Each structure stands twice: as C-alpha cells, then as structure tokens.
Amino acid sequence: MTLHTTCPYCGVGCGVTVIDGIPRGDPNHPENYGRLCSKGAALKETLNLPDRLTQPMIHGEAASWDTALNTIAQAFTRIRNTQGPDAIAFYVSGQFLTEDYYVANKLMKGFIGSGNIDTNSRLCMASSVAGHQRAFGEDVVPGCYEDLEEADLVVQAGSNMAWCHPVLYQRLMLAREKRRTKIVTIDPRRTATAATADLHLPVASGTDVALFNGLLAYLSDAGAVDHSWIAAHVSGFDETLEEARRCAPSLETAAEKVGLPAGDLQGFYELFARTERVVTLYSQGVNQSACGTDKVNAILNCHLATGRIGRSGMGPFSVTGQPNAMGGREVGGLANQLAAHMAFMSEDIDRVRRFWKAPHMAVKPGLKAVDLFEAIGEGRVQAVWIAATNPADSMPRAHLVRDALARCPLVIVSDAWPTDTTALAHVVLPAAGWGEKSGTVTNSERRISRQRAFRSAPGEARPDWWMFTEVGRRMGFEKSFTYRSPADVFREHAALSAFENDGRRIFDIGALADLDDAAYDALLPLQWPWPRRGRGHGGPRLFSGGTFPTTDGRARMVPVAFSPKENDGGDSLTLNTGRTRDQWHTMTRTGRVPRLMIHMTGPRLVMHPSDAARRGIEDDGLAQIASPHGQAILRVSLDAMLRPSEVFVPMHWTNQFCSSGPIDRLVHGMTDPVSGQPDLKGTKVEAAAVTECWRGYLLRSSDGDPAPGETVFWSKRPIARGFAFDLSGWTLLAKLIPSEAALRRLLHAPEEADIISYSDPKKSVFRYAALVRGRLEACVFFASPRSAFPEAEQVSERLGQTLEPGARFSLLSGVDSGAAAPARIVCACFAVKEAAISHAIRSEKLTTTVQIGALLQAGTDCGSCIPELKKLLADIELPAVA
Ligand code: SF4
Numbered sequence: 001m002t003l004h005t006t007c008p009y010c011g012v013g014c015g016v017t018v019i020d021g022i023p024r025g026d027p028n029h030p031e032n033y034g035r036l037c038s039k040g041a042a043l044k045e046t047l048n049l050p051d052r053l054t055q056p057m058i059h060g061e062a063a064s065w066d067t068a069l070n071t072i073a074q075a076f077t078r079i080r081n082t083q084g085p086d087a088i089a090f091y092v093s094g095q096f097l098t099e100d101y102y103v104a105n106k107l108m109k110g111f112i113g114s115g116n117i118d119t120n121s122r123l124c125m126a127s128s129v130a131g132h133q134r135a136f137g138e139d140v141v142p143g144c145y146e147d148l149e150e151a152d153l154v155v156q157a158g159s160n161m162a163w164c165h166p167v168l169y170q171r172l173m174l175a176r177e178k179r180r181t182k183i184v185t186i187d188p189r190r191t192a193t194a195a196t197a198d199l200h201l202p203v204a205s206g207t208d209v210a211l212f213n214g215l216l217a218y219l220s221d222a223g224a225v226d227h228s229w230i231a232a233h234v235s236g237f238d239e240t241l242e243e244a245r246r247c248a249p250s251l252e253t254a255a256e257k258v259g260l261p262a263g264d265l266q267g268f269y270e271l272f273a274r275t276e277r278v279v280t281l282y283s284q285g286v287n288q289s290a291c292g293t294d295k296v297n298a299i300l301n302c303h304l305a306t307g308r309i310g311r312s313g314m315g316p317f318s319v320t321g322q323p324n325a326m327g328g329r330e331v332g333g334l335a336n337q338l339a340a341h342m343a344f345m346s347e348d349i350d351r352v353r354r355f356w357k358a359p360h361m362a363v364k365p366g367l368k369a370v371d372l373f374e375a376i377g378e379g380r381v382q383a384v385w386i387a388a389t390n391p392a393d394s395m396p397r398a399h400l401v402r403d404a405l406a407r408c409p410l411v412i413v414s415d416a417w418p419t420d421t422t423a424l425a426h427v428v429l430p431a432a433g434w435g436e437k438s439g440t441v442t443n444s445e446r447r448i449s450r451q452r453a454f455r456s457a458p459g460e461a462r463p464d465w466w467m468f469t470e471v472g473r474r475m476g477f478e479k480s481f482t483y484r485s486p487a488d489v490f491r492e493h494a495a496l497s498a499f500e501n502d503g504r505r506i507f508d509i510g511a512l513a514d515l516d517d518a519a520y521d522a523l524l525p526l527q528w529p530w531p532r533r534g535r536g537h538g539g540p541r542l543f544s545g546g547t548f549p550t551t552d553g554r555a556r557m558v559p560v561a562f563s564p565k566e567n568d569g570g571d572s573l574t575l576n577t578g579r580t581r582d583q584w585h586t587m588t589r590t591g592r593v594p595r596l597m598i599h600m601t602g603p604r605l606v607m608h609p610s611d612a613a614r615r616g617i618e619d620d621g622l623a624q625i626a627s628p629h630g631q632a633i634l635r636v637s638l639d640a641m642l643r644p645s646e647v648f649v650p651m652h653w654t655n656q657f658c659s660s661g662p663i664d665r666l667v668h669g670m671t672d673p674v675s676g677q678p679d680l681k682g683t684k685v686e687a688a689a690v691t692e693c694w695r696g697y698l699l700r701s702s703d704g705d706p707a708p709g710e711t712v713f714w715s716k717r718p719i720a721r722g723f724a725f726d727l728s729g730w731t732l733l734a735k736l737i738p739s740e741a742a743l744r745r746l747l748h749a750p751e752e753a754d755i756i757s758y759s760d761p762k763k764s765v766f767r768y769a770a771l772v773r774g775r776l777e778a779c780v781f782f783a784s785p786r787s788a789f790p791e792a793e794q795v796s797e798r799l800g801q802t803l804e805p806g807a808r809f810s811l812l813s814g815v816d817s818g819a820a821a822p823a824r825i826v827c828a829c830f831a832v833k834e835a836a837i838s839h840a841i842r843s844e845k846l847t848t849t850v851q852i853g854a855l856l857q858a859g860t861d862c863g864s865c866i867p868e869l870k871k872l873l874a875d876i877e878l879p880a881v882a
Contacts, residue, residue: 001019001021003018003454004017004018004026005017005018005435005451005452006323006443006450006451007036007040007043008043008095008323009040009323011320011326012165012166012168012443012444013031013442013444013447014035015449015525016029018435021454023044025040029449029525030525031145031445031447031525032167035863036829037166037829038829038864039582039596041828042590042596042828043434045596046589052430052458053416053417053428053429053461054459054461055459055460057427057428065470069467069470070474072385072412072427072471072474075410076088076383076471079383085114085362086116086366087380087381087382087383088114089116089376089383090108090116090384090387091120092117092118092120092389093121093322093387093388094119094120094322094324095323096327096388097324097437097438097439097440097451097463098324098327098330098331098440098493099440099463099489100388100439100464101119102331102493104117104333104464104465104468105331105332107471107481109332109338109358110353110359110360110480111356111358111359111360111472112360112475115335115336115362115364115365115367116366117335118334118367118369119328119334120369120391121320121333122334122368122676123394123678124284124320124325125283126292126672127286127289127296128282128286128287129329130293130296130675131292131297134297134558135301135555135558136300136543136548136550138506138507138549139329141317141326141445141542142309142310142315143314143317143540143542144446144527144540145171145444148168148171148175148279148317149171149175149313150179151181151277152179152181152182152277153181153184153271153272153275153278154182154183154184154279154280155184155272155279155280156184156185156187156193157295158186158208158284158295159185159281159283159285160192160193161193161281161283162191162192162193162196162581162864162867163193163581163864164283165283165319166863169193170863173866182199182271183196183198183199184198184199184200184201185199185201187200187201187285188202188203188205188642188646189202189576189606189639190641192867196866199268203259203260204259205574205682206290206574206681208285208295208299209247210254211298212295213562214244214253214258214265215269215272215302216305217248217254218269219269219272219302219306220305222270224272224273224274226305226307229306229546230304233546233547233553233554235552236558236559237305240305240559241305244301246561247561247562251269259643277308277313278303278314279313280302280316281319282295282299282319283319283320283321285578286299288679288680290671290672290679291563292672293672293673293674293675294560294561296318297558298560300316300558301557301560310541310543311541311544315541317444323443326441326443326446327440327441329341330442330493330507334368335368335372336676337365339496341497341506344362344364344365349361355496358480359477367381368676369391369395369678370395370396370669370671370678372384373391373400374669377400377404381408382409382410383408383409383411384408384410384411384412385414386411386412387431388415388464390415390585391421392419392420392423393419393420393421393586393654393655393661393664394585394586396664396668396680397664397665397667397668397669398662398665400669402420405421405424406424410426411425411426412428413425413429414429414464414467415429415430415431416431417588419654419656420586420654430459430461431461431464432453435453435454437463437486438451438463439463439465439489440486446527446528446529447527448509448525448526448527449525450521450523465486465489468481469481469483486520487515487520487521491512491520493509494511494512494513494515497510498510506529506549511530572684573611573645574681574683575648575667575681575685576647576648577651577681578651580652581828582599582828583600584652586654586662587653587654591652591656592718594720595825596828597717597718599825601717602658602726603634603635603650603660603661604635604636604637604650605625605649606638606642606649607623607636608639608642608643608645609639611644615687615689618636619637620635620637621635621692622636622689622692623687623688623690625685626666626686627667627668627685627686629667630666631666632660632665633690633713633730634649634660635728647685650663651680657715657716657717658714658715659707659714659715664680666683666685667679667680668683691730692785693729693785694728694729694784695785696727696728696780696782696783696789697727697781697789697792698725698727698779699722699725699778699780699795700723700747700778702748702777703723706746711729712727712728712729714726720796721796724792727780733766733783733784737766740755743780744770747777747779747780748770749777753771753772753777754770754771755768755770756808757812758809758812758813763783764787765782765783765787767782767812768780769811773802774803775800775801775803776798776802776803776811778799795811826868826872827865827869828864829865830857830858832856832858836856837852838872840852841873841878845878847873848873
C-alpha cells in the first residue's frame with residue numbers, strides 16, 4: 001500500500017511517502033521532492049518505540065475513556081460555574097494537526113468562554129505573528145520557498161537553517177550553486193549555517209534592532225529607498241526613519257551597538273542596498289527575544305522601504321519551527337487570537353459567536369504561556385489541559401512550571417509517550433501519534449498538506465480532536481460538537497475562514513468547505529491564498545499588488561527603538577539556548593533512536609576559550625553554570641568562533657536524558673511585551689569550573705537511574721543493544737568504589753549474575769561487568785579523567801553476547817575487545833562514518849562534497865552534514881600531483 005503524508009517535525013513540511021508501512025521522502029511533494037533530513041529519514045525507527053501511553057489513567061489507575069472524559073467534563077463544568085471560565089486553561093502544541101487545534105480552540109473560546117488557550121508556538125514564532133499584524137494588518141508570511149531559490153542575496157537572521165530547516169537549506173544550497181546567491185548570516189554563533197555563508201556577522205545577542213535600524217538609515221542615505229512605492233503603499237516611513245537615525249546616526253554607531261567592525265557592517269549594508277532580489281529569512285534568534293516583535297518589524301521596515309516584497313526572489317520570510325505552527329495561527333490557537341485570522345475586536349467576536357452559535361463566547365484575550373503557568377501557580381487557574389507538549393521541560397523557569405502543576409487541583413495531559421509533564425498529571429489521556437491519525441498541517445509557506453494514518457493507534461490511544469469533541473459533548477454542547485471525522489472538522493474550519501469575509505481577511509479557504517470525505521482524503525498539497533478574481537491577493541506570493549489587509553490598504557512601517565541590554569558591570573555570560581541537528585524538542589521521539597544520538601551524544605556547554613580560561617574551565621572538562629533560577633553542571637566544548645561572553649546549551653536534554661536537564665530551568669521569565677514570547681536566548685549566567693575527579697561509562701541492556709551517587713553528572717543515549725550512560729563525578733574516586741550490593745543495583749544484576757571485576761588502584765582504573773549465564777548484561781568503567789578507556793561504542797558491541805573467559809579478560813582489561821574499531825557517523829541519513837569519508841577523500845582524491853556524495857551517498861539526502869564534509873575536505877591534505 002502506498003500513502004502520502006507529511007513529516008511531523010519542522011515547519012518545512014516535507015512530504016513523506018509510506019510504502020508498505022515504510023516512510024520515505026515523497027518525490028512529488030513540492031517542498032522536498034523526495035529529500036528528508038536526518039530526523040525525517042529516521043521516522044521508521046520511531047514507529048514502534050516502547051513505553052507508549054495506551055490507556056486513560058486517573059491518579060495512576062487505569063480508567064475507561066467514559067470515566068476519564070466524564071471526569072474532565074464534570075470538573076470543567078463545576079469550575080466554570082463556581083469560579084468562572086478563566087479558571088480553566090488549555091496549553092496545546094504546534095505538533096497538533098489543524099483539526100485538533102480547531103476543536104480545542106472552539107471548545108475553550110466559544111463554549112467554556114475563556115481566551116485561556118495558548119500553545120507552545122508562543123515559544124517559537126509569536127513575535128513574527130505580532131510583527132506581521134503590526135506591519136501588514138494580518139499574520140501572513142508574504143513569500144514562498146521559491147523566493148529563496150530566486151534571490152541573489154539571502155540574509156539569514158538568527159536562523160541555523162542547516163540544522164533546523166535542513167531540507168529548505170539544501171534547496172537554497174542547490175540554487176546557490178547555479179545562481180551564485182550571496183548569503184549573509186547574522187548570528188552570535190558560528191553555526192553550521194554561518195560556516196557556509198559568504199559573510200558571517202557575529203552580532204552581540206539582542207542587537208538585531210540596531211543592525212536593521214542602521215540598515216534602514218544606510219539605505220536611505222544610499223538612495224536605495226523606493227519612495228514612489230512607499231508613497232503608494234506604505235505608511236510611517238518618516239517616523240520610522242527618524243527613529244532609525246536616532247538609533248544609528250552613523251554606520252560607526254550602529255557597528256558599536258552590534259559589536260562588529262564597521263567594515264563588516266558596511267559590507268553587508270552595501271550588498272543589501274545594491275541587490276534587488278533579497279530575502280531576509282529569520283527564525284528563533286529573532287523571535288525568542290525580549291524585543292522579538294521589534295526585531296521582526298525592523299526587518300520588515302527594510303523590505304517595505306525598498307519595495308522588496310511580493311515579487312519573485314524577495315521579501316521577509318519567517319520560517320516556523322514546528323510542523324503546524326501555521327495551522328495553529330489559522331485556527332486562532334494563540335490566546336490573543338480568534339479563529340480564522342480574526343481578533344478580539346467586537347465585530348470579530350460577534351462574527352465567530354454567530355458562526356459557532358456559541359453560548360459563552362470569550363470576549364478578551366487569554367493568558368499567554370508564561371503568564372498562564374504563573375496563574376496556575378497562583379491558583380487563578382484551577383484546571384489545565386496540556387496536550388502534545390512538555391512544558392515541565394520546555395518552559396522558561398521550568399521548575400516553577402513543575403511547582404505550579406504540582407499545586408494545581410486538576411492537571412490533564414494528553415500525549416503519546418510519558419514525559420516529565422505526564423508525571424505531574426492527575427488524568428493522562430493516551431493520544432494517537434504520527435502515522436496513527438489524520439488531518440492537515442500548514443507549513444512555513446502557507447501550504448496545507450494532509451497527514452494520513454497508515455497504522456492503528458496502540459491500545460486505546462485516540463486523536464486529540466476526538467478527545468476535545470467528547471469533552472464538549474459531555475459538557476452539554478452535543479449539537480456543536482458533532483464531528484465524526486477530521487474531515488467534518490476541516491469543512492467547518494474552511495467555512496469559518498470564508499464566513500462574512502468579503503476579502504478582508506486573506507486567510508480564506510472557503511472553497512474547501514464543501515469537500516466530501518473522498519475529496520478530503522485525496523486532498524493534494526495546496527498553498528493559500530489561491531488566485532481568485534476580484535481579490536487583491538493570490539498565488540504563492542502576497543502583496544504583489546501593494547495592497548495590504550489594513551483598513552486603508554497600506555502597510556505600516558513601525559518605528560522601533562533600540563534598548564541596549566544593561567551592562568551589569570560584572571563578568572557574567574549570556575546563555576543562548578537552541579537546537580541541535582538530529583534532535584527534536586524534548587527528545588520524546590528522536591532521543592530514543594540510536595542513530596540520532598550519535599551526532600551529539602550528550603548536552604554540551606559551548607564557551608569561548610577566553611571566557612573559559614578566565615574561569616579555569618578546560619575543554620572537555622566540567623563546568624557549572626548558574627542563573628538566579630537554577631544551576632546545571634555540564635561537559636564543556638570550547639569554540640573560538642563563538643562570540644566571547646556568550647555561551648550556548650542545547651534545549652533538548654531533560655531529566656530523562658541527563659542529570660542536569662532541562663536547561664530551560666535556568667532561563668529567566670522575561671518576555672516580549674507585545675508578543676509574550678519568552679526571551680530564551682538572553683539569560684545572564686555565571687560559570688565556574690568543576691573539578692572532575694573521575695569519569696567513565698555504564699553500558700546496560702536495561703534503562704533506569706544510572707547515578708551511583710549525588711555527585712555525578714550523567715547523560716544517557718540508546719544504543720543498539722541497550723543504553724549507554726556517560727558518567728563523571730567530583731568526589732574522590734576512592735570514595736566511589738561501590739559495595740557489591742550497590743554495584744548490583746547499578747548494573748541491574750540479578751542474584752544469579754556473576755560480577756567480574758578488574759581494578760588497578762595505582763592507575764585509578766576500576767571496571768566491573770555483570771554476566772548472566774555467560775552473557776554480558778552490563779558493565780561499568782571508572783577511571784581518573786585522563787586515563788585511557790576502551791571506547792564505549794566498541795565495548796557496547798559485546799552487550800548481549802556470551803563471553804568466554806578470554807573475552808571477559810579482554811573486555812575488562814581493554815587489551816582487545818574483539819569488536820570493530822569505533823567510528824563516528826557523519827551522515828546520519830545513510831550512516832556513513834568519518835573513517836569511510838576520510839579514506840575516500842584520500843584514496844579517490846576527492847575535492848568536493850558532490851564527489852563524496854556520488855561515491856558514498858553522504859550529504860545527498862538532508863545535507864545537514866555538508867558543513868562537516870567540507871571541514872573534512874579542508875582538513876585532509878591530499879598529496880600534490882607530481
Ligand atoms: S526538514 Fe527534516 S524535520 Fe523538517 S519537515 Fe523536512 S524532513 Fe521533517
């Protein structure tokens with residue numbers, strides 16, 4: 001059987017073809033034409049992960065769906081009647097399908113009667129939403145992916161595309177080879193994306209407003225502003241330019257504010273001024289900021305001032321992190337939106353109320369994510385339903401979120417796997433996952449694609465739209481929640497988008513409101529708005545006619561003031577959090593796939609060598625970072641290309657994967673005043689060296705707590721035959737040597753297991769293994785930090801094998817494990833190892849990534865490893881031709 005669906009990870013929205021249950025890149029999908037990145041390529045390995053939630057649970061006891069849904073409906077009704085609708089809240093997810101989102105939003109805003117539904121997309125792109133609304137009058141992304149291929153200059157602001165939107169990045173790289181596209185990357189870190197740019201501007205974090213204000217002033221001085229276009233289509237130019245000049249009266253001032261040499265800035269400004277086809281692509285580095293909305297408008301101002309919008313190869317382009325953040329925006333999944341791109345204005349409120357026949361229409365915005373969890377902690381919200389997201393790890397000040405949920409009288413969590421959030425729930429509802437449920441998603445270029453079920457959900461797992469429908473019905477709203485299928489929901493969603501629209505709202509998919517079930521099943525990917533006679537907008541690009549969905553049809557340039565961060569006079573560092581190449585969110589799926597844990601086996605604190613040296617912190621050593629909200633001990637990677645005073649830690653690792661996660665515990669609660677988006681990249685932290693007394697690893701066929709004591713750093717990863725735990729500690733090794741009982745607990749060794757050991761106290765080497773009937777079940781190696789270890793990957797090959805006495809000795813002594821030498825995988829898509837690539841470069845005298853791809857396939861799918869392939873090519877010296 002062949003079926004077409006979409007990848008459930010990022011906002012690129014790649015098509016996936018499933019043939020006989022095996023997912024592959026869809027060669028006909030207009031986003032990826034068959035390509036998938038490392039995460040998408042590993043979808044098959046996520047289909048049968050263990051530990052699925054399969055049964056509703058109430059207070060840890062299995063319950064029927066009837067009991068669980070009645071419990072929720074009765075509690076919501078009681079709380080609504082006694083404490084008002086605002087005492088109830090939903091916190092949902094960009095992982096939702098549009099149909100899930102629509103029903104949850106309708107239930108909360110139309111029938112419970114509160115605006116208290118927010119989504120984890122608040123953490124992802126709320127600043128872009130607010131910036132679009134301020135400039136365009138509606139939250140719409142004006143461009144399309146083809147613009148990246150047709151641009152002559154692509155500016156990547158706060159976006160590590162190579163790792164976070166890999167397939168789109170590959171489209172850009174392919175186009176660049178033909179077109180010679182210039183690429184400028186603006187990022188405090190030299191990311192994999194920055195490494196391939198023509199110009200990397202490592203600005204001080206949080207200074208993008210000054211950078212783009214300086215650009216606007218420069219464009220004006222250089223005569224690159226399109227005054228006739230502005231006169232016809234834009235308001236606010238004079239005030240905006242005045243503010244830009246106040247911020248950046250000269251190029252030198254702008255350079256000083258962003259922390260760059262004036263020459264570098266001038267190079268960028270000149271390039272922008274003389275290039276007609278410019279796309280400015282941006283994502284979390286812009287959005288996740290205390291001034292994120294102003295950053296967005298500073299970018300939009302430059303495009304509006306030059307008329308570089310709505311035409312081929314040009315425009316501002318916000319790319320979303322999550323697969324259906326855009327769908328959530330369409331249905332009004334944010335607390336400050338109504339459905340179908342309508343707002344909390346009396347006319348819109350009344351329109352939605354009449355369409356839904358809503359008895360309790362919300363009349364004001366609800367609480368945004370950070371405020372929402374504060375309200376839960378303060379008891380203003382008495383019941384919360386969290387769906388398809390893990391705020392106990394992903395929210396700033398995550399420990400406060402955990403405290404708030406622990407105090408909340410009713411916490412409902414629907415999810416597919418157990419998380420740190422489900423652990424705090426009174427009611428857990430098992431959700432259908434990717435491949436098990438059907439609906440639609442909208443990607444970053446406004447393309448709606450189907451997700452289709454191709455397998456049964458396990459146990460009693462159900463789709464989220466069904467759960468919210470059933471609760472609505474049980475609250476007495478049967479007539480308004482009659483959906484039998486996602487197609488029913490989609491038709492209503494499409495009809496609402498067209499209801500009393502008359503072209504005022506660009507989001508109008510009313511033509512799909514009459515799809516029958518078969519047509520919905522067969523729906524091909526389509527991009528809204530499609531061209532329609534008499535409407536000012538249509539086709540893949542918006543605003544080509546210069547008409548905007550504002551009251552007067554003109555776009556607004558928005559004056560944005562730059563407020564430099566206060567210098568605390570100390571030696572603190574700025575904590576930047578973000579993604580890594582092969583992981584997704586809090587690792588509930590990707591962290592369980594061995595090959596996705598190879599690229600980065602554990603969380604790292606990335607620092608500049610000068611910051612580390614001042615603190616006595618060593619490369620690959622341990623360090624503690626601390627903010628007023630918490631502390632974490634992490635292993636360190638020094639990176640001379642990182643901007644001094646900045647540190648980076650990936651956001652993925654949670655308590656389930658390491659002793660110090662989640663890093664968002666340390667992040668402050670500051671938010672953008674307009675969008676409410678948390679400032680996830682600007683927390684001040686202190687750092688100090690931690691004396692590492694020993695290190696080692698534990699390999700075990702079973703999962704579970706690996707810590708042999710409190711004073712231990714550990715991180716976990718799945719391997720082919722079990723789990724590997726990296727360990728290190730800061731108490732004397734001699735104090736660590738475990739008793740036999742403790743050792744058995746650590747090794748999960750049953751009574752019948754033989755414990756074998758090898759120790760050399762003079763060299764501080766201690767090694768133990770547990771064998772059951774001769775089969776290796778677990779082993780743990782400790783030594784001083786500088787001691788040589790047998791490679792964990794090599795030893796792990798022995799797990800589950802029966803070891804003869806000679807092999808046991810070899811295993812513990814490290815003389816010869818008998819396993820193949822370890823090799824680092826560079827290309828996760830095709831599992832191509834560094835050794836094979838290096839060998840091919842030398843033996844075949846390869847000089848380009850294309851040649852490597854032709855020989856080994858490495859880099860030919862998602863292309864995320866191309867920067868590493870380039871580094872290998874640069875590092876390996878080929879012998880000169882005689
Ligand atoms: S780029 Fe990767 S994660 Fe994003 S949609 Fe495509 S395959 Fe999925």
